[in-house]
Amino acid sequence: MEITFVFVVHYMIEERQSSSGKVVFHNEKLGHKYLALKKPVAQLKAASALNRILVLCDNTLTLLNMFDLEPILSGAKVKGVTCFCLNETPSRGSPFSVEICVALKKKQLQYYTATEDRLIHVKDISLSEPAVSLGVDGSYICVATTSQYCMVNYESGHMQDLFPFDSETSKPLIRRISKEEFLLSGPSALGMFVTSAGISQRPPLQWSENLMGVSYIHPYIIAVNDEFITIHSILDQQQKQAIPFQGGSFIGNFDGKMFVASQKEIYSLVPVAWEKQVQSLLADKRVSEALDLARNANRVGLSKDKFSKVFRRFEQQAAFIEFSQQHFEEARELFKEGQVDVREVLSLYPRLLPSNCNFTRSVPLLHEIADVNQLSRGDETVMKEYRNFLRLYLEEIRGTKDAVGYKQEIDVGLLKLYAEVNSPELVPLIAVDTGCDLKDCVDWLEKYERHHALALLYKVHKENDKALAVWMRLINGDIKDENFLGLDFVAEFLANLSDHELVWKYVDSILVKDAQLGVRVFTERPAKEPPSERLRPEAVIDYLHRFPEAVITYLEHLVFQKKLEKEKYHTHLAVLYLDAVLQLMKENNVKKEHLDIARSKLRHILQMSNLYRVQLILGKVKQTDMYAECAILYGKLEEHDKALRILVHKLKDYGAAETYCLVNSQGKDPSVRKRLFHILLSVYLDPSYEQRDSLVQPAVTLLNSNLSEFDTVKVIQSIPENWSVSLLSQFLMRTARKSMNSCRNIRIERMMSRGENLQVTQNSIEMQRNYVTMNDDRMCAMCNRAFGDTSFVRYPNGVVTHVHCAKNKHVCPVTGKLFSTKQS
Amino acid sequence: MMAETKRKADLKVIILGDYNVGKTSFVCRYIDGTFQTKEPTIGAAFFLKQWGPYNIAVWDTAGDERYTGLSNFYCRNAGAAILAFDMTSVSSFESLWARFIPLLDSALENCIKVVVGMKLDLLDSDRTREITIEEATKFSREINSNIDISHLPKDPYFETSSLKGSNVTEVFEYIFNHCVPLTDAEKRVAGNTGIVDLSKPVNDGAKDKKKCC
C-alpha cells in the first residue's frame, strides 16, 4: 500500500530583473504544515481577502490560515466534495467574504459564502449526474458532469445542457475567459467557447490531446499536456507557439503571473512584452496579425496617450512593410491611419522632395527601405506602380489634415510626378492655390519640357516677365509644348496684366503676328482697371499707327464701347472709315458687298455721332458721288433742303427721304417733324425741277403715308392747280376723317366736363343745406371746451370742432375716418 | 480570417450537412466570392456578415460524425438552418433527415430550414443526379411545418454550385429577406456595405462594452 504524507508548503517568490534585463526569480521557503491525511491534496486555492487557504483533500474542503498554515477548526468544513471553485467575479461581492461552489459526490452542487472562520451554506443545486469539474462567473456555474457539460444559473436554478463529453477518456477543463464566457475542453480535443447563454460566439480551437490544464492571459490561451505547452490566440483561434515541456501537470494564472508545474518543478512562464511580440511579427511581415495583437493588447502598462503613440508607430512600420510588398491598398490605409509624415514617403522617391527641404528620416528608422528603385529592382512596371501609388496618395491627402504643414512638399511632389507623365492635372495644380515654389520646380519643368506649366508657375509667383518670356519663345517656335494655348492666351493674359510696362514690352510681338488679336490687349482691359498714363488712348493710337486695322478696332472700342465723347476720336474714326471707302472705290474688282459694308459703317458713325467735324468730312465726301453720306452730313448741318434734294433728286430714294425726316426730328419738338415733311413735300413739288412729273407719285405717297405729318391747309395751298382731286382724295379723306374725329372727341369731353360740374354743384348744395345748431351746450369734439367765437369746423360725419382743433380736414379727429380728398 | 468578435448577432444561421458535401466552400463562395479547396472543417467555423443594420453570424459546422454532439450545441438559437447535401450522393440527402433535423431541436422555434443541393456543376459532367427536384422540394416543405411557408417567395429548396458560384447568394438573401427583411432605405445602404472587417473588432467591442456598463 502506498503511503502518502500531506504537506502544505509556503514559499515566497520574488521576481527580479537582472542587470542584463532578464527576469529571474528568487524564492524562499517560509514554512510548511503537515496535514494528517491519507490522500494527496486535490485542490488548493488562496482566498487572499480572508487570509485563508482553501484545501481540498480526501474529499473534504477545509480552511487554513494563510500565514501560519494552521487549520481553522471552527467548523469550516465540507465533506464529500469532489471539486470546488472560487467565484472570482461574484455578482454581489462582499469584501469580507468569498463565494465558493462545491461539487459533491452525490449529484449535487452547493454554494457557500466563506468568511474567516466559517463556510455558510447558501444553496443546493441538484444534478442528474455527479459533477467532475466546475467554473463560476457571476451567477453562472459551468459544470462538467460525467457525460456532458451544462450551464447553471445558481440564482434562478435554470440549467442548460451544452454538449456531451466523455470525462472518462479525457479530462474536462473549464476556464473563465471573460464576463460570462468560458472555455471548455470539448470532444476531439477542441477548445469550445461557451457563453452563459449556452451558445458560442467564437469558433473552437484545436488543441492537442490529453490536456492537463489550461489557463488564460489575455489574449492567449495556454494549455499543457505531458509534452508541450501550447499557446493559442483568442483573436484568431490559431496556435501561436508550442514549447516542449515534459510532464506538465498544472498551470495557473496567479494575478497575472503564469506558473506551470511538472511533477517535480514549478516554472514561471514569462510573456514577452506585447510590444516585442508585435515587433517580431512585423519582422516576419505578418502585418495584420501584428496589428491585431497590438490592438488587443489592452494597453498593458501604458497610458492611453502613450499606447496610441506606440500603436501608431506600429502602424507606420506596418505601412512601410505593406508598401515594400506593393500591397498598395493596405499601405495607403496604414499611412493614413498611422499618420505617417508624408515626407517619410516622399523621401523614398529620389529627388521628389523639394531640394530646400532638409528632412531626415525619423530615428529609429521606420523601415530599411533605401528607395523605390531598390524595391522595384529596375522593373519598369513596378516602378510605375510605385509612382502611381504616390500620386494617388498625395492627391488623396492633399488639403486634408494629414497635409497640414507639408503643402509645399506635397505639391512639389505632385508637380514632379505630373510633369514626368505630362498629366492634365499639372496645369490645375499650378494654377489653383499651389504650394510649388520656383526653386527646383523650374529645373524639373524645363527638364521635362513642360514650358507652358513653367510659365504658369512664373505667373503664379508674380514673375510675369519671365512667364511672358517663356510664352514668347513658344510663340516664336523656339520651344514647343502641346499644352500651350497659343497667341490668344497670351493676348488675354496681357489684356489683364496690370503691369503696363510689360504690356508694352510684349504686345508688339502679338500685333506683328496678328494685329486684330493684338489690339484686344488694349480693348479687352479689365472693367475695373484704373486709367493709367501708360495706356492713355492717345498713346495707344500713336503706337498702333503701324497697324491700321488695329487703329480702327481701337477707335471703335473708344467710340462705341467706351462711348468716349471726344471729337478727336470720332473724327479720326470717321476719316478712317471714309479712307477705307475711298480706297475700295479706287480699286478695281472690289466686291460690292465689301464696299457696302464699308459704306454702311461710315454712314453709321456719320449718323450716330454728333461730335465729328462735319465740314471736314463733307469737304471730302462732296467730291465723290456718295450722296447718301452727303445727305447725312447736310442733315447734321441742319441743311435739310439740301439733304432732301440729294435724296430725292440724286438717289431717288423716297423711302430714305421719308426716313430722313423721321430720324432728324427724333426727340425734337413735333413741329420740327412737320417742318421737315413740308420741306420734303416742297422738294417733290418744286416746279423748277425738270423731272417734276416723276415726283407726283412720291408726293402723293408721302401725303398718304401714315407716318408723315402735315398742316393740311398749308398742303392744300401748295398743291399745284392741275392736280386732280382724285389724286388727293385719299389724303383729303383721311384728313377730313381725322379732324372730324378730333372734333367729336372734343365735344364728348366737353359734355362730360359739364356733367361733372353739375355733380359737384349738387354735392356742394347738399352739404350746405345741412344746418348745425350751435349753442352754449355745444362743446368741441376734440378738446371738449366751449366755442368762443363764430367760426368752427364741421366734418362730413357731423363732428364739430374748433378751427384750431381740426388738424387735418381729411381725417376726422375723433373717429379717424378718412374723407375723400376729391369731394371737398 | 476568423477573429475575435463579441458583437451580438441579430440572426444566427447554421449550416448543417454530411462531411464533404461542400458546406465550407459554400460559405466561402458567399463571403469571399471565391472557390478554394478547403480542409475538412474542425468543429465549426464562424463568419460575420453585415446585412443592412443587422449583424448576421454564419456558423459553418463540421460534417464528420464525431462532431454531431457539438453541432447540436452550435444549433442553439439558430434562426435559420441551411441543410446541405451533395446532389450526387443519396446518403448525404438521407442523413439530413436521420442526423441533422433532430439537431435543430435547439434552434429557435420559428427557425427556417432551407434545403440546399450542392455541386450542381457536377451534373453537367459525367455524374448523375441522385435526388430529384420533386423529392427535395417535398422534403423541404415537410420540415418547415413550424412556419407558414405560404408567405415565402418560393419553396425553401435551392440547387447550387459553389464552384461556379450559381445560386449561392440567392440562398442567403432568401433567408435574410425572410428573417430580417430590410426597409427600402436600408436596402439602399446595404448596397454599399459588404462584409464586416473582422480584423477590426476593438473599436466596436469597446463601444459595446460601454453600452452595457
Ligand SMILES: Nc1nc2c(ncn2[C@@H]2O[C@H](COP(=O)(O)OP(=O)(O)OP(=O)(O)O)[C@@H](O)[C@H]2O)c(=O)[nH]1
Ligand atoms: N465540383 C464541385 N465541388 C465542390 C463544390 N463544393 C465543394 N466541392 C468540393 O467538395 C469537397 C468538400 O468541400 P468542403 O467545402 O470542404 O465540404 P464540407 O461540407 O465543408 O466538409 P466538412 O467540413 O468535412 O463537413 C472539396 O473537395 C470541394 O472542392 C461544388 O460546388 N462543385
Ligand SMILES: [Mg+2]
Ligand atoms: Mg467544412
